Amino acid sequence: MSGQSEFTMALLDPGRPTPAIVTDGQGGAAGKRFDVYRNNVIVGLIDALETGFPVVAKLIGAENFRQMARVFARAHPPGSPLMMYYGAEMPEFLANLPQLSHLGYLPDIARLELALRESYHAADADPIDPQGLASVDPDRLCLHLAPSLRIVTSAWPIYDIWRFNSEENAPKPRAEAQDVVILRPEFDPAPHLLPSGAAAALASIGAGAPLGALDPEVDLQTLFALLLGHGAVTGFAEKETT
Structure with a gap:
């Protein structure tokens, strides 16, 4: 030695x-x-x-x-x-x-806290002007997500548990599985509860999938409003047809 x-x-x-x-x-x-x-x-x-x-x-x-x-x-x-x-x-x-x-939820709470820290230290990126998306076919639209975005999935109510132990007057945790996206519009990242199926959709978007390839059951309107409202979309491209 x-x-x-x-x-x-x-x-x-x-x-x-x-x-x-x-x-x-x-x-x-x-x-x-x-x-x-x-x-x-x-x-x-x-x-x-x-x-x-x-x-x-x-x-x-x-x-x-x-x-x-x-x-x-x-x-x-x-x-x-x-x-x-x-x-x-x-x-x-x-x-x-x-x-x-x-x-059983403790490891996922640790994952959430790690993701918050990673998001805080991630590189900066300027958000797009949403008006630029109007000219692109939605089915062929590929979004570029902010480097600070993080996804945490869990079989436990991690969003509720985190809030209940971090914020005053937060409601008690519900008995449900919860997926979270961490967004950092400016300096301080924060977790946001995702609707059903949205975590998988976000992962697909991050891997380069066009919107037309996503699960049609996912509430994309709510998801995109969340992303655009928090500056989490930093670019886009139109997938070429074959």
Whole structure:
């Protein structure tokens, strides 16, 4: 094992001894100093996770979350110095925790919170003028969606759960499956509840499908009003006929 790998593993595991490469200014052992540094690193990772998953933390309680986050941090150290992306493995991690198996919706709430963070940091793109769409055959129309758009599907009422734990006076969650689209018209992304079938339609649009290829049962009028009203359409093309 290289000295760097030994150092990284020791940082995240208090059961490991201080690496031999860690010494004080005179070349002596620096175990106590390393222990302080190790604790500060772990606390910093826990704080970052708590900031990134506030609804998950609220649902299981702050103390429980910090204990869980400590385990997560040791199993999943950051792969990048950009901490804004830390925690991508959280949904799968939560899904595999037996202690939280009774909260089946929790991994999807984590996915929603990750998607909000990804949307926030996504590239900017100018929305189109909707009047430009009038001259295009709707069946051949292909829309270009904003880089900040994210889709989260779930068998749980994730939109209602997120709102109930994020907004004052939000209604109690309904017992239904809910799909969400995250839109960022300006600076702050927000989730929006999708009508039935709209998540699949959006995924098809994002893959380049023309509107004429979408499920006719989907309420496209409501979907397009949502997209255009939040600046989520950034371009379009007309699919050539064969």
